[in-house]
Amino acid sequence: MENVIPYRLQIVAITVALLFMFFIFRLISKGKLREEYSFVWFTCTALLVLFSIWRNGLDVIAKLLGVYYAPALVFMAAIFAIIIFLVHLSVVNSKQHEQIKKLAQELALLKNKLDDKSTQD
């Protein structure tokens, strides 16, 4: 399976992966993406870059794992990663839900206290 991917395609793949990495970097430096979420994206882009440089990497790993059709490995890994990330987002979402509830309650209780004070004065 030597030289299945033409060099032109490889250059495109490397460029896209690097651009994506640059984009993530920009988001973090502008404060639009928190560092803790950026970790997973950096890992993804690093893998993209790795496999666009190491051309036979996919086949090597597929053979190692005994996967007959190498591209199936890509889909499996990608879907798995997406599911994990979605669960992670749900966890974050639930945590925020709790925090918002607490904030709303505190705010409402404070408003009530403030009204009490102003009617007494």
Next chain:
Amino acid sequence: MNKQLKVAIVIPCYNEQDNVLKLYQEIQNTPFPDFYSVSPIFVNDCSNDSTRIILIDNHINFIDLPVNLGIGGAVQTGYKYAFINGFDVAVQMDGDGQHPPVELSKILRPIFDNEADVVIGSRYLTKEGFQSTSLRRAGINYFKWLNKKLVGVTIQDSTSGYRALNKKALELVSDYYPDEYPEPEAIILYSLNHLKIIEVPVSMRERQGGESSIKRFKTLYYMVKVTLSTLFLYISIKSMKHK
């Protein structure tokens, strides 16, 4: 009698413009014994009708939530209020007029007598007053069974929102209270934390306006959701205790 006991009536309301004033006046006009004082506290759960305006115009003490938290979050806000302000007892009363204030002393008595930490007003212990629909009753029987299996307490009316909590229970619910459809789940919470629950018969009325938080097409979702959250709560409290 040494000092007068302070009772907070927590009334969560979401779009109850037709009921709030009526309920407030009814509470004011109900004669209560001298040894306790009753303060109604309305919790406006970000209603989008004129509930808020009515509460302000009539100078009624209320807590105004900036975002809609749902019944559990609203009730918890009221419980927190009662706990912070040093009330001895908090009673939850629905904003739709289903829970008559005249029944209040029946619910409060076991707490004053130190017989219970949590008292639930049940409409099924005696066949008086409004008895609700057959579908709802089937659901209630299911929860009765579930509660008995999990924590070994039999509660006839686990969906009843007419409840009284003493200080010990208030401290617990200030920390955690279920969000959506909290009533059956809260029973598990109380019993696993060794609070004593007593059920007393009260008569209830048919709702006087507004909409029930349990609509018919949502019943199945309600059952599944409550079952799941009850089981999860049971497991998490049990595993916490083992550590």
